[in-house]
Amino acid sequence: MATNIQHSKKRVCYYYDGDIGNYYYGQGHPMKPHRMRMTHNLILNYGLYRRMEIYRPHKATQEEMTKYHSDEYIRFLRSIRPDNMSEYNKFMQKFNVGEDCPVFDGLYEFCQLSTGGSVAGAVKLNKQATDIAVNWSGGLHHAKKSEASGFCYVNDIVLAILELLKYHQRVLYIDIDVHHGDGVEEAFYTTDRVMTVSFHKYGEYFPGTGDLRDIGAGKGKYYAVNFPLRDGIDDEQYTEAVFKPLMTKVMEMYQPSAVVLQCGADSLSGDRLGCFNLTLKGHGRCVEFMRKFNVPLLQLGGGGYTIRNVSRCWTYETAVALGVEIANELPYNDYFEYFGPDFKLHISPSNMANQNSPEYVDKIRTRLFENLRMLPHAPSVQMQTTPEDAIDTDKAKAEDDEAADSGKNDEQRISIRHSEKRVANEEEFSDSEDEGSGQRRDMRTHKPKRHKKGSQGGDTEDTSDAKTEPDTKEEKADAKA
Amino acid sequence: MAANMYRVGDYVYFETSSSTPYQIRRIEELIKTPNGNVEAKVMCYYRRRDISSNLISLADKHQSVVEELEKSKDKEIDQAKESANKETKDPVKDPARDPIQEAPKVLASLSEKERHQLKHRELFLSRQMETLPATAIRGKCQVTLLNETETLGSYLHKDDAFFYSLVYDPAQKTLLADKGEIRVGSKYQAEVPPWVAPSDRSPSPEIERDTLTYSPDHGLDDKTIDQFLVICRSVGTFARALDCSSSVKQPSLHMSAAAASRDATLFHAMDVLHRQNYDISKALCSLVPTSGPVLCRDEMEEWSASEANLFEEALERYGKDFNDIRADFLPWKSLKSIVDYYYMWKTTDRYVQQKRVKAVEAEFKLKQVYIPNYNKNESSLSNLSSSRLCESCYTSTSGQWYSWGPAHMQCRLCSLCWPYWKKYGGLKFPTKMEAVGSVDLSTTGNGATLIPSASSSARGLPAAALVGLPSPNPGVPPLGAAANLALVQQLATMKDGPCRCPMCGKEFKQKAHLVRHCITNHGLNMNLPTAATPNPCMPLSLMRSSSPRPIVKTRAAFYLHTTPQTKQLRRQCKAIIKPRHAARNPFSSVDLATIRLEMQTKPLVGIVPKKMKNRGHVVDVSHRLGMPQIPKPEFLLPTPPEKMYKAFPEAFPHKASLKRAAAQDAAIAAKRLALQSDFSNTPVPANLSVASVPAAAIKSTRKHIGNWNPTQGNQPDDQFFKATSSIKKVRKTKLSLLQIRRFARRATKYAFNMNKPNLAP
């Protein structure tokens, strides 16, 4: 059973429809919606269920879906069935439906439920009615505006982000699926209101995009961040050398007011289609890290083709979202036998070789830091007014957290350590002294603006290290002061 | 030890010929063959020297133009960035860019020697697979996709390090970058909604469209909830005791309790709590309404034993094609409930049993293999005493010498340069000799006219390839490019149905299976059209890089395509190739250099078509011992239909024959009963008896293993087999007397398909 160990409690809303596990992509297809049901049953039996608001999501309407997708494409998805496929031959090719994205019974309903959960989560976050929204049925990041791709038909992520954008000036999208999050990147390739960050295997691998040099276009230039990786990356390298330093920098430079995290579990060791060597701990550490920024967080599913590990992973990450620790011994549940022979929650990494040398990762990270330095410090339009909502929630959170003060110090310590690392890197690779200091000045000049409404923000200067984390930290301090 | 342990995913050197450089491959699969050998299924990487110089120079030339273009474009973009708002497209990434040419600045900093050696480190990925004996592995290497953050020089400082950036298609002779593209335009991007200032936000009177099913904001502590869950299980157990159908399925209290503890009950309990507003006493009352205690059953429990049997039988026959299973076996079930059931069924002992069988099969797929260092005397060791210097480093002293290059030139390498040559496929220094060597040893544009296409793939292949013997791992002969394209197009337009290949016509339910079949059985190459101009009628999903699924595993991938030129070569250089000898020794290598020299020096001999000997028809030879004129003996002639035995129609059957039939039926029934004690009395669904009728009985004979699962109780059920009129008809018309007898004697052994009764058993 779950026990509360971690200090910071957060409100978590969880979206799940009991039917989702019964959709079936077809014989031999690696995508198995059943993994969501396995996750759900584990969540129940671990006692996590009783700690969240559980919602059965609405079925997203055609109108909702066409906020991004083309009318013709959605109409097609709504009409096509296994028994009338032959009439749609031409369209199936046009929309790339048939092979990897097969027509199966209830396809449209499946898309409706997956999308419904993600959009509902976004609405919930917009209303500030929750801190974290979780939809493991979502995260289908390959779907394009008028095209299915890589087992994805409707891009629930893009639709959820569009919803968030109504109330949030800047939304950060993070993708830890082993595949590049091409659908989301493409949708927001030319805007600076969404930054997409994807960590993925690159090179002779689906979908073929996600090059280091793909950085966005037009106004969106530098707002697409791609971290190409090679086979076999392990927990330590992934979290400490790749994810944390980069995300620290991104959070500092971009300062999003909402974060969408795609938790594709095909980056785990032993995935049927993946090639990384992560365990639940490394994967979950990414979620934990983003959670600590205290920014509204939408946590979505994604890939994951060794379903026993997918359900382990997402169960664990639900616990992470709740800030509770769960036992390594799996509780009995309807699918208990799937988890043999050990019946444990955590998995071990394999002995596969890690083809990412420290130098390689360092160089990529450096290059990405250089790109991030190109960002304007106060992203144009966004800084004119301060989003009230963000500050309000932060204040509420700060109050929530007061009981658990010791824990926060802990958090702060971690963040400081990272900032040191980051600063060191910056020194090492910065092109000129002036540029660096100018940036810091920029930071300072815009900070007070953001705090305009956040009461008496007197102590912005004292914690220069804490700046690496978003302003929420300082606001917490404000609230206490 | 670890260095000699080779795993799937490792990049390795393979030696296929003692005189040529190693081949660089990635292990995709390790398979233990029945005779105990280990075969490696590998992905091929090509060296620069393996690719026609035409192609390389084309890519190089193209590159310099692109460079210029990009530079100017980059400037534009930087300017555009200043003037912000305009949408600018990023520099178009050209598909063919060669990193060596790409970074002239970097290259300038390298010495000529380094630049020369760098060319040995560049590889080209191909999507070609082949199967090689694992014993030919000669060490590990490292191949990485070149990243622009890396300096090319870094590869020179590491042993056995290679890079690639382009994909080579050996069939189409094309190079292209394996790179997707993020498209820009209103057809691809989302329309970003305007941000609504907090002051302008409507107070959201929206109706809540999502249904709250549980809320953590209640006064109940963990302990109370746990207690409530226990009570729910107890009520469920009691409900099963009261329920007649349950008490049949779960004859013991233990089983009822287990059934009542399944997740369905717990989910219901949480629902009840929420609906009763977290009031425990109200919730308790709602568990036992006046109509009786609440009973929650999932699919696992809902299904009868006979349905479970039907499902297993269907699964065995159709695989996991649940639509077909539903249509032909369980039409009264919904697809959802079948899928639901399937995933629960996988937790049963029966499934675990099946899995064990699969695990044994999987044993032939190895995760790693140990290959000791190769220490055998290399045949290339030169015994000739010669005063020639090393062709690579010009040393005159070396412990051992290796003969290198065409035999008549008597070139040799020192013991340091030889491993370099084997690993990197070149000489350490750019020399005149290497130019000669490259003319002799690698395919050049000019050479291509004489020894065309086949040569580049044949070089380094065992003699078997040149001679055209099936190699030890016979590959699938590839289709010609035109046939291939035609087939791909056909596949693109068709949904399912028969294979269109001549002489095949196999039926497939799903297109994916058909495609797989075509690739494995007909050597279809799905990648061909990608390399050529993109074909508009090709669905993107047919290509590898557009699918997250791994490429179809082909059984073996090195194949021989004998071109007319190769044929001519065989004839003209008969003395060197010694086809008879090579046929007997498929792995001994053929000295291509000498052959080429021969071809270059000697005038072409026109092919004299051989006179065909009339050896008669092979059928005649085999069947009639080559003497087709001998008249067929009478016993070989088919009986004319009018002489066939006809059963006398019995209008009024004798009582004796009726009795006999009844006795037969009873015997069958008894045997079947003994074998499957729990086949229930549910009648066989109507369509089952039409689509596929067991020969004499229903086939499912798997014995039940002791199973704790409450739904799989061992209840003996009454059963009978009713021969419908259609079955009787089949017996009479489609089965021979012999078959009926055979079925009668071994009622449970045979099953046959009603539609094709002749194929039984």
Ligand SMILES: [Zn+2]
């Ligand atoms: Zn993925």
Ligand SMILES: [Zn+2]
């Ligand atoms: Zn030498």
Ligand SMILES: [Zn+2]
């Ligand atoms: Zn065929």
